[in-house]
C-alpha cells in the first residue's frame with residue numbers, strides 16, 4: 468500500500484489500492500453465492516439492445532442471500548442508495564489489482580476501506596435499482612475490470628467474470644437463455660372511476676403485462692409504479708390472470724391479492740401518491756396478465772404508469 472501513490476500515477480490508471488501489475492486471476496475468483504443459476508451472462512448483457520451500460524454476470528438468488536468476496540482485497544467503493552440502474556453496490560479492489568462490483572444489493576456488511584478475505588460474507592443480495600428495492604427481479608450482478616476502475620476504463624469495458632472464477636467442486640452452470648427486458652413509461656393521465664376495478668394500460672392501448680400460449684411459456688418478474696394525484700383515501704393495485712379459450716375469449720379470471728396504497732400525507736394540495744406493485748410469475752398455456760386499480764375516493768387521476776419486467780420465454 469505504501470507504493471500506492473507511485474502506482475496510482477502510472478499510465479494505466481491503477482489506484483491507491485493496487486498492489487501489483489499482474490492481472491492474471493483466471494480460475495481463482497469465488498462466485499458470489501456458490502453454484503447458482505446464471506440468469507444473464509456477461510455476453511448476454513452485451514447482446515442486449517441497447518447493450519448493457521455495465522456488462523456483468525447475473526446470478527439468480529433470492530433477496531437476502533449471502534454474497535462472498537471473490538478474492539482478498541479492499542472495499543474501495545460503496546453506494547447505499549437504491550438510485551440509478553446499479554442500486555446499492557460494493558466495489559472490491561482485489562489484491563491482484565482487478566476491480567469487481569456487486570450490484571443491486573439489499574445491504575452491505577463491510578465499510579469503505581475494509582480489508583476483506585476471499586469467501587468473507589460482504590453483503591446480502593437484493594433487487595435494488597431505479598430508486599426501488601425491487602427495480603429488478605432478485606439477483607446479484609458481478610462486474611469485473613482488469614486493473615483500473617470503471618471510470619478509468621469505461622463502464623462497458625468489463626471482462627467476463629465467469630472466465631476468472633474457480634470452477635470449484637460443482638459442475639459448470641448450464642447455459643441459460645438470456646432474459647428479456649421490457650420497460651415502458653406511459654402518461655395515462657386519466658381519472659379512474661371510484662370503487663371499481665379498472666384496467667391499467669402499460670402504454671397506449673396495451674393492457675397486458677405478460678402473455679403465454681400453448682406454445683410459449685413465460686417466467687419473470689414485473690414491477691408496476693403508479694403515480695396519481697387527487698388521492699385522499701388511497702387506492703389498491705392487483706394483477707389479474709385471464710385464461711383464454713382457443714378462440715382467444717376470456718373464460719376465467721384469477722385476481723391476485725391486492726395491495727393497499729395509502730394516500731400520501733397532505734394530499735389536499737393535490738400532491739402525488741405513488742404505488743408500487745411487484746409480482747414474480749410463471750405463465751403456461753393461453754393466459755395473459757393485466758393490472759388493475761381501484762380507488763377509495765372519487766377524482767383520482769393516474770398520471771403516470773411505469774412498467775418494468777425481466778422475463779424468459781420457453
Ligand SMILES: [Zn+2]
Pocket residue numbers: 507512523524525608
Ligand atoms: Zn445484470
